[in-house]
Amino acid sequence: MLSEKDFIPKQYTSFVQTGSFEWSAPSNIALVKYWGKKENQIPANPSVSFTLNNCKTITKLGFEKKENNGSFSFNLLFEGKPKPDFRPKIEKFLQRVEEYLPFLKEYHFTIDTQNTFPHSSGIASSASGMAALAMNFMSLERLLNPDMDDAYFYNKASFLARLGSGSACRSVKGNVVVWGEHKDFEESSNLYGVTFPYVIHDNFKNYQDTILLVDKGEKQVSSTVGHDLMHGHPFAQQRFEQAHDNLSKIKEALVSGDLESFISITESEALTLHSMMMTSMPYFILMKPNTLEIINRVWKFRRETTIPVCFTLDAGANVHVLYPENDKVKVLEFIKNELVAYCQNSQYICDEIGNGAQQIA
Known part of the structure; x- marks a missing residue:
């Protein structure tokens, strides 16, 4: 090191x-x-x-x-x-x-x-x-x-x-x-x-990330301010311990191909991030009503189809929908039929796992 x-x-x-x-x-x-x-x-x-x-x-x-x-x-x-x-x-x-x-x-x-x-x-x-x-x-x-x-x-x-x-x-x-x-x-x-x-297990090769643009405006709270609010946060120490535990668990899921564990850890982490913001002082909510609508529809779709699709969030309102490549056709159809209506100007971006920085000749 x-x-x-x-x-x-x-x-x-x-x-x-x-x-x-x-x-x-x-x-x-x-x-x-x-x-x-x-x-x-x-x-x-x-x-x-x-x-x-x-x-x-x-x-x-x-x-x-x-x-x-x-x-x-x-x-x-x-x-x-x-x-x-x-x-x-x-x-x-x-x-x-x-x-x-x-x-x-x-x-x-x-x-x-x-x-x-x-x-x-x-x-x-x-x-x-x-x-x-x-x-x-x-x-x-x-x-x-x-x-x-x-x-x-x-x-x-x-x-x-x-x-x-x-x-x-x-x-x-x-x-x-x-x-x-x-x-x-x-x-x-x-x-x-x-x-x-x-x-990494083949289940996660070429993993897909479709980013639903719920709110394209500037963030209400900058990342720097948000991070600073963890100083003196009443749940900070428990959160840091949770992150260490979840990193161990998600390591096992990525290696074994356990999609169920991957989904529960990833979604829990996203909701924990936002719960830390909601319980800081001052407190703030970056999710929008449409963010919650999308989350509920993702849960409903997964329950009804057993397709291993899940969500994660950054420190904002937009939703990253994560899923294996072999489910791409069905998930994109679901996104177009049910989720696009909750995006600002119906906008979303299709992405996937990549290889990092590249020099351009």
Whole structure:
């Protein structure tokens, strides 16, 4: 397991004047949720997620050596146009990672980024966006240090992404990623995500995730505020213990192919996440009436058909409907016939498990 000091480079052996890279990085959906964090984006409990395939951010990084090394210098484009309201988040990210990427003030950067999903869809883009940016910066560092091996490259990319957005560390690799120290995963770390180290049962190969866009508006409560409300939460300690237990249980389900256990843990985790929000002080409710309608219809459909379809939720109103690939036709028919009516503008996105960040030639 690597420490923070391992990510501080000693010296660079090469020189680079100018160039560019382009990477895509996907969003991810947590099965066992992380809610609550310590200083420097350290999770209060471990989590595990499916890396998605279609919902991703594509970021091109151009770089050019500059004479004045006194400050960060970058242009930021979103879908080809300047996006000034994104600048503070990038500036904060650069400040956090400068210790680990000491070359940052030596270059002027052009960051050109876009999402494959609508920015206003209510799908969190910070995870995919920060992961894509971290991959690009690591590609530049690899030019400066050509002896870097792949394991270090990906671990440090995940480490850097985490400093931009906690869950971004789970968007670097696929297809199931563990973040946070846990007794069942020897290589697990609070500093970066690691690929699930066990053989996953065929039941979960190409697992499907159809995202129902119930509410595409901005979140009422930012993730940062929500995580902070776990400090002093009356049920925080029990929740952290529950997450550890559920990670052990879902590990067994993923290995054995036990869909029933997978469903009960995944749905319980989603409802627990929202119950922690409802019992914090101040309290808040991010689910909408249509979220609850969808959940009830998923339960009814599963009961009547015995098809192993389930739901999970992020910290918002949208519903991720999870199911095996061999049930795709029947579940999509059910979604179109019964659930689309509860989506904003009838919008939904079909996705599936993916392999993590990819460099674009």
